[in-house]
Amino acid sequence: MSKSVLRGLRAAALTGTLVLGSPVGSQFAIAAENPIKLGVLEDQSGDFAAATIGKVHAIQLAADEINKAGGIMGRPLELVPYDTQSDNTRYQEFMRRVLQRDKVDVVFAGFSSASREAYRPIVDQFNGFAFYNNQYEGGVCDGHMIVTGAVPEQQFSTLIPYMMEKYGKNVYTLAADYNFGQISAEWVRKIVKENGGKMAGEEFIPLGVSQFSQSIQNIQKAKPDFVVTLLVGTAQASYYEQAASANVNLPMASSVNVGQGYEHKRFKPPSLKDMYVTTNYIEEIDSPKSKEFYAKFKAKFPSEPYVNQEAENSYLAVYLYKQMVERAKSTKREDIRKVIAMGDVCMDAPEGKVCIDPKSQHMSHTIYLAKVGADHSISFPKTWEDIKPYWLGEAGCDLTKKDPMAQYTPSNPPPKP
Amino acid sequence: MDIATHVFSALYQFGDAFAFLVLSACGLAVIFGMMGVINLAHGEFIMCGAYVTAAAVHAGLPLPLGILAGTVVSALVGVLVELAVIRHLYDRPLDTIVATWGLSLIATQGTLIMVGSTMAGVGTPFGSFQVGDYSYSIYRLVLFCAALGVLAALYALFNWTRFGVLARATIQVPHMAAALGVDTRLIYSLTFACGAGLAGLAGGLYAPTMTLVPTMGATFIMEAFVTVVIGGADVFLGTAPAGGVLAVVKSVMTSWQGQLFGQIGLLVAVIIVVRVLPKGISGFVLRERT
Numbered sequence: 001m002s003k004s005v006l007r008g009l010r011a012a013a014l015t016g017t018l019v020l021g022s023p024v025g026s027q028f029a030i031a032a033e034n035p036i037k038l039g040v041l042e043d044q045s046g047d048f049a050a051a052t053i054g055k056v057h058a059i060q061l062a063a064d065e066i067n068k069a070g071g072i073m074g075r076p077l078e079l080v081p082y083d084t085q086s087d088n089t090r091y092q093e094f095m096r097r098v099l100q101r102d103k104v105d106v107v108f109a110g111f112s113s114a115s116r117e118a119y120r121p122i123v124d125q126f127n128g129f130a131f132y133n134n135q136y137e138g139g140v141c142d143g144h145m146i147v148t149g150a151v152p153e154q155q156f157s158t159l160i161p162y163m164m165e166k167y168g169k170n171v172y173t174l175a176a177d178y179n180f181g182q183i184s185a186e187w188v189r190k191i192v193k194e195n196g197g198k199m200a201g202e203e204f205i206p207l208g209v210s211q212f213s214q215s216i217q218n219i220q221k222a223k224p225d226f227v228v229t230l231l232v233g234t235a236q237a238s239y240y241e242q243a244a245s246a247n248v249n250l251p252m253a254s255s256v257n258v259g260q261g262y263e264h265k266r267f268k269p270p271s272l273k274d275m276y277v278t279t280n281y282i283e284e285i286d287s288p289k290s291k292e293f294y295a296k297f298k299a300k301f302p303s304e305p306y307v308n309q310e311a312e313n314s315y316l317a318v319y320l321y322k323q324m325v326e327r328a329k330s331t332k333r334e335d336i337r338k339v340i341a342m343g344d345v346c347m348d349a350p351e352g353k354v355c356i357d358p359k360s361q362h363m364s365h366t367i368y369l370a371k372v373g374a375d376h377s378i379s380f381p382k383t384w385e386d387i388k389p390y391w392l393g394e395a396g397c398d399l400t401k402k403d404p405m406a407q408y409t410p411s412n413p414p415p416k417p
Numbered sequence: 418m419d420i421a422t423h424v425f426s427a428l429y430q431f432g433d434a435f436a437f438l439v440l441s442a443c444g445l446a447v448i449f450g451m452m453g454v455i456n457l458a459h460g461e462f463i464m465c466g467a468y469v470t471a472a473a474v475h476a477g478l479p480l481p482l483g484i485l486a487g488t489v490v491s492a493l494v495g496v497l498v499e500l501a502v503i504r505h506l507y508d509r510p511l512d513t514i515v516a517t518w519g520l521s522l523i524a525t526q527g528t529l530i531m532v533g534s535t536m537a538g539v540g541t542p543f544g545s546f547q548v549g550d551y552s553y554s555i556y557r558l559v560l561f562c563a564a565l566g567v568l569a570a571l572y573a574l575f576n577w578t579r580f581g582v583l584a585r586a587t588i589q590v591p592h593m594a595a596a597l598g599v600d601t602r603l604i605y606s607l608t609f610a611c612g613a614g615l616a617g618l619a620g621g622l623y624a625p626t627m628t629l630v631p632t633m634g635a636t637f638i639m640e641a642f643v644t645v646v647i648g649g650a651d652v653f654l655g656t657a658p659a660g661g662v663l664a665v666v667k668s669v670m671t672s673w674q675g676q677l678f679g680q681i682g683l684l685v686a687v688i689i690v691v692r693v694l695p696k697g698i699s700g701f702v703l704r705e706r707t
Contacts, residue, residue, distance in 0.1 A: 218675075
């Protein structure tokens with residue numbers, strides 16, 4: 001074997017890419033030496049790991065499929081994964097590392113909004129390009145970011161009016177005490193008010209708290225018609241078991257439960273009875289596309305406990321990136337953003353059709369209302385198709401014209417020109 | 418709502434906070450308070466107890482036997498850890514911090530790799546009861562009674578049994594105990610195992626009410642350490658009043674201003690107690706007595 005072939009093989013072994021059936025020769029050696037690098041910064045251990053290991057697996061699944069089918073523009077996709085350990089400082093450390101040392105073309109990063117806001121200035125500073133494949137509190141108007149997760153106008157504008165119509169207008173919010181919970185609670189307040197309801201109460205719980213007796217009593221005292229639970233992390237998930245054992249017996253509404261932490265699988269029925277969640281994907285969705293995705297996922301990762309919405313967001317994000325690179329014929333962020341500006345970057349994802357909105361670089365979604373039954377089975381009382389991430393665009397964020405690299409909220413909207 | 422409802426709810430919240438503090442802290446009170454080993458793997462002994470309990474219940478055992486299994490397995494793990502690591506570090510207390518911290522990382526990550534990111538819960542038994550406008554979980558009362566039972570058992574063990582006397586003698590003046598024919602190595606092992614088993618018991622008791630994840634020990638460790646630190650060296654005279662004081666502060670602050678202020682109040686109380694009583698509550702009580 002010649003030296004160049006050996007080098008090619010070594011590169012292939014190092015990158016772990018699979019280009020099956022391609023002849024071992026100069027062509028392959030060039031391809032393997034010139035991969036498109038995708039940094040993967042996700043929590044594979046720590047408090048958030050239960051919800052995020054599936055994201056890493058989804059990215060691996062998509063990358064393998066793409067590499068088997070010939071890569072992106074003939075170049076293999078190489079993953080550069082780091083375990084961010086549910087720790088914001090790890091995000092900053094590894095974001096610098098992937099951008100400066102590994103020189104990746106794109107980064108898929110982040111679960112909690114605290115971690116996203118920790119790494120986003122670094123992406124901006126080094127002119128990187130990052131995908132945040134996670135539902136969140138909305139409002140990030142930053143040309144360096146593409147958000148494939150759902151946002152409040154998609155999850156709350158659908159969920160809260162439905163719940164108020166079905167159960168009543170007194171709403172109690174129990175939210176995690178950091179930027180995600182605070183801003184999401186602001187959205188709930190706004191939508192409840194717009195629909196003529198009132199907040200029976202609000203409580204913010206520090207991350208890592210696992211004992212909820214007093215919070216449960218506060219809720220019973222306020223007598224709401226339903227509780228919006230925006231609890232994050234595995235420690236806070238103890239709420240459901242404790243509320244059920246104290247017989248709180250109120251319907252619950254959430255943008256994060258079931259779709260992220262599959263609490264209905266982890267807890268014994270009926271602790272999540274009457275939990276309503278708006279999500280753009282969970283494995284129970286009964287469509288041919290969803291079934292096909294689920295089957296592929298389980299074939300590659302048989303012991304995966306649950307295929308959640310962030311796994312689907314991460315999976316489709318790899319394909320969206322492929323499409324954008326191939327249309328731009330470049331991995332440069334500026335070229336890719338020109339493609340996004342055309343407004344027709346869409347794909348048929350496992351959830352249904354999704355498109356990237358050029359103004360906010362967020363994504364339209366099919367939103368499924370998932371209801372957890374007494375036996376923890378899932379039913380879908382309602383589906384909203386093609387819900388656009390309209391708020392940022394309407395509020396004045398237009399990334400095709402100006403890139404403020406900022407996060408906005410209803411009480412802190414983009415400045416009017 | 419009448420006065421009785423309010424009084425009951427305040428008592429219930431106090432009992433709930435007290436049980437959590439005392440059960441989290443008991444094992445640590447033996448290992449850290451008594452033996453002086455700064456055991457940062459305390460949370461992982463609790464996690465071990467919870468996991469074994471849940472696994473036993475999934476395998477078909479009734480919950481009390483599952484909790485017993487969790488306690489026994491944690492105690493056995495404690496014996497192994499003592500033989501392999503802790504035994505060599507009794508006169509190097511600062512080194513135990515590094516060693517036990519390393520153990521806790523290995524235990525957390527090992528569990529994540531071997532058992533997975535979550536384990537299915539077992540469900541809380543006994544249901545609920547109603548007082549006035551509020552409904553309460555009966556199991557939380559069981560936890561409160563368990564905390565009182567554990568305190569009583571510890572008092573009896575260390576004051577009325579031969580093992581308790583030998584353990585206290587060994588820890589106070591080890592060479593004198595050894596000169597009098599006590600097998601101090603065995604006593605150290607057994608005492609450490611007792612602490613580990615108590616941690617496992619706390620894990621087993623809380624397993625039905627919590628998320629079972631490899632990092633679950635971390636939610637106990639802050640409460641455990643502050644209770645032991647302000648309690649001082651005596652297991653019973655330290656942990657019981659420390660749990661009582663902190664439970665009052667925590668439940669009052671939480672009901673007044675929410676969980677965040679409950680935690681702030683807890684830590685402020687700890688700072689004040691440590692400042693005023695450097696030897697902890699038990700140091701204060703015992704000095705008064707002599």
